[in-house]
Amino acid sequence: MNYEIRKAGLEHLDTAAELFNLYRVFYRQADDYEKCKRFLQERLNNEQSHIFLAYASGKAVGFVQLYKLYHYIKLEKQWLLSDLFVHPDYRGNGLSVALIDRSKQWCEETGACGLMLETEKTNDTGNKLYPRCGFEYDGLHNYYYWWK
Template sequence: MIVRRATEADLPILTVLFDEYRQFYGSSSNLAETQDFLSKRMHNQQTIIFVSQKDDILTGFIVLYVGFSTADCREYYILDDTYVTPKYRRQGAAHQLIDTAILFARQQQVKRISLQTEVDHVEARRLYEKLGFVKDHEFESYHCFI
């Protein structure tokens, strides 16, 4: 299995994987909306996406968005999504995807990678902690849904 940065040529297959991911979190399948969203993010360079690939099959992805720390005058990455299609889970793809994101962040000399995950997503939390992420005990997350 290899991990590489996604390109616009990956968009058709990546759209299917993202649609699977969205359904996993309760959204209805909508390939056109998913492709439009991804296309805009890629075209406007608003995201960094890495994909895992086994032979010629895309098996998963990780998505980073750029955030900004005013206090430190530095960029950081928001790890928004990590997904491996069910058939290819437990083969190290998520681990490789996260490792690649961390290496990329180091190369870009950003301050940190931040993420949120569901409290009951124990396996994901365990993997993130194994790879060096630490739970934030200082700040609470709030959202204003519009």
């Protein structure tokens, strides 16, 4: 499959928001395109995240979103690979790997020490994909959340 990966800007907001909404629906969240659009617009306006879109046949069919973090051991910037999604009609064509590879390239371009991510234990596809892409499973840490 021929594809192209492009860095998203505000001119890609509608397209990115459509995919982001589908991604959230995949994770059992309410369908809310307008809220997704506002969220991404704020991230892009404030340079709080970086989004790369995968295009196939001229249509955006996937994305990855990265947030800047800092690693306490390496004492360097790293990127949180927060969101990765490929439309179901285009899965199995290497687009997830291409988006991860572009994220790794972004680390090189920005002088970051690497990428980190988390996924649900039930995400069988992701849990097979990430080791294939060179990610190491960290079984030593528990991740906890606090929500207000």
